[in-house]
Amino acid sequence: MNNLAIDNSAAMNEMDFCSVQIQSDIESTLPVSFCNIIGQSQCMQDIFRIIEKVADSDSTIIIQGETGTGKGLVAKAIHDKSHRRDKPFVQINCGAIPENLLESELFGHVKGAFTGAVTAKPGKFELADGGTIFLDEIGDMSHDLQVKLLKVLEESVFERVGGCQSITSDVRVIAATHRDLEAAIENGTFREDLYYRLFVIPIMLPSLRERKSDISLLVRHFLAQLNTSKHTQVSGISAKTVELMTAYSWPGNVRELKNMMERMVVLTREGEIYPRDLPLKLRTGIETEAPVAVPDISMSDEGLCLNTAVNEFEKALICKSMEISNGVKKNAAKLLNIKRTTLIEKIKRHHLEESFSI
Ligand SMILES: Nc1ncnc2c1ncn2[C@@H]1O[C@H](COP(=O)(O)OP(=O)(O)O)[C@@H](O)[C@H]1O
Ligand SMILES: [Mg+2]
Numbered sequence: 001m002n003n004l005a006i007d008n009s010a011a012m013n014e015m016d017f018c019s020v021q022i023q024s025d026i027e028s029t030l031p032v033s034f035c036n037i038i039g040q041s042q043c044m045q046d047i048f049r050i051i052e053k054v055a056d057s058d059s060t061i062i063i064q065g066e067t068g069t070g071k072g073l074v075a076k077a078i079h080d081k082s083h084r085r086d087k088p089f090v091q092i093n094c095g096a097i098p099e100n101l102l103e104s105e106l107f108g109h110v111k112g113a114f115t116g117a118v119t120a121k122p123g124k125f126e127l128a129d130g131g132t133i134f135l136d137e138i139g140d141m142s143h144d145l146q147v148k149l150l151k152v153l154e155e156s157v158f159e160r161v162g163g164c165q166s167i168t169s170d171v172r173v174i175a176a177t178h179r180d181l182e183a184a185i186e187n188g189t190f191r192e193d194l195y196y197r198l199f200v201i202p203i204m205l206p207s208l209r210e211r212k213s214d215i216s217l218l219v220r221h222f223l224a225q226l227n228t229s230k231h232t233q234v235s236g237i238s239a240k241t242v243e244l245m246t247a248y249s250w251p252g253n254v255r256e257l258k259n260m261m262e263r264m265v266v267l268t269r270e271g272e273i274y275p276r277d278l279p280l281k282l283r284t285g286i287e288t289e290a291p292v293a294v295p296d297i298s299m300s301d302e303g304l305c306l307n308t309a310v311n312e313f314e315k316a317l318i319c320k321s322m323e324i325s326n327g328v329k330k331n332a333a334k335l336l337n338i339k340r341t342t343l344i345e346k347i348k349r350h351h352l353e354e355s356f357s358i
Helices: 024-028 042-057 071-081 099-107 143-155 181-186 192-198 212-230 239-247 253-268 306-324 329-335 340-349
Strands: 061-064 089-093 132-136 172-177 201-204 233-237 270-273
Touching: 042 071, 042 201, 061 071, 071 089, 071 132, 071 172, 089 099, 099 143, 143 192, 181 192, 212 233, 212 239, 212 253, 233 253, 253 270, 306 329, 306 340, 329 340
Parallel strands: 061 172, 061 201, 089 132, 132 172, 233 270
Antiparallel strands: none
């Protein structure tokens, strides 16, 4: 890993400086990881134990949880921990494929079965032979296909679309959905018999807001991962930033957190991540900056020119921050909570180049 030591200059905002560093801290408190799933909270530890227990059983599993909670990761972990690990793990998103294509995707089709079926094609159930099939978003499957799927699960045989030859495939079925299937049964969109067939071993994944203690672990994990994949050198994330992230409700769960980290790491590139780098929705309602002391303002009867006054105030703040930072622009920019490049632009705009050697 790159040298990620944090700039420990005295000019840094002290309150914010107790940051999550990704160099030494990460080694002393390694995030608990299980088959690429990060989580140290009790509920995630319980999930890891369940995965270990059920992996080798070949029983059908249904994973439930809000979007982005890691259902796909858990399905893959179960496969990887099972005796099927050297055989295929085949996944299909039942919600993303048009209904008329889903059947042939699942079970394959014979040549000429429908317009466009110019050659015979095996389906996912055949391709997964010996391994695991992961039926993602099963709650989005049409009623007709639910009937066909139930038949396959009960009898372990199926036919390709347009064919009459029975095919058997030795597959372990893992299904997942973000929907409340019991409510779906109530309103008639999900078949009760299929529900009971799938509910052999249910696994319920907690939302991120139910395991907030994992947020800083995930932040560190993604920071390290992104520095490598994006060739960036972000050295840490301030404690205040993590605090704001912990206070947020994360409707998109870990997926949302991961994408937010990517955005912040790519835009920050080096140095630390601060609250100002967070999307506005995480900052609103919570005071993130120390209130600015406004100097005494005297105003004559003629009034003043607002633009000139604001410009003069900005100039004075730039000079002050450069003075405190002994002319180090990077530190002065941090004091003003702006980017170094923005500070340089402002110095130029106010014709202060000579004072600060640009
Ligand atoms: N506990 C976790 N640790 C690390 N990464 C995670 C975790 N949970 C989810 N992710 C990541 O978040 C994203 C969404 O996960 P996914 O399994 O597709 O969620 P779901 O299927 O529940 O919508 C993926 O990029 C995944 O790698
Ligand atoms: Mg998914």
